[in-house]
Amino acid sequence: MTIDALIIVLYNAPTEKTFNHFKFVNSHLVDGFVKPGQIVLISPINSQKCTEFEQQFQKYADEVDKK
Numbered sequence: 298m299t300i301d302a303l304i305i306v307l308y309n310a311p312t313e314k315t316f317n318h319f320k321f322v323n324s325h326l327v328d329g330f331v332k333p334g335q336i337v338l339i340s341p342i343n344s345q346k347c348t349e350f351e352q353q354f355q356k357y358a359d360e361v362d363k364k
Contacts, residue, residue, distance in 0.1 A: 298330065298331050299329055299330055299331075300319075300320065300323070300326055300329055300330065300331055301316070301329075303331050303337070304316055304319050304320075307319075307339055308342055311342070314345055315342055315343075315344075318340060318344050318345060318347075319340065321347060322338050322340055322344075322347055322351045322354070322355060323337055323338055323358070324355065325355065325358045325359045325362050334361075335358070335361070335362060336354075336357070336358045336361050336362075338351060338354050338355075338358070
């Protein structure tokens with residue numbers, strides 16, 4: 298599934314800020330697709346800043362993708 302399609306499914310009518318935040322906190326997703334087995338962080342729809350939890354999550358997701 299493409300990253301954009303996943304965002305639309307998860308958030309229904311996402312704003313540009315929602316798209317940008319999702320892609321930022323899920324920066325480990327590359328080539329425009331979410332692959333089976335990858336971890337995806339689903340943030341609240343109105344999130345605009347990367348939280349400490351999201352930063353920790355990004356590191357973990359990168360480690361999982363390297364395996």
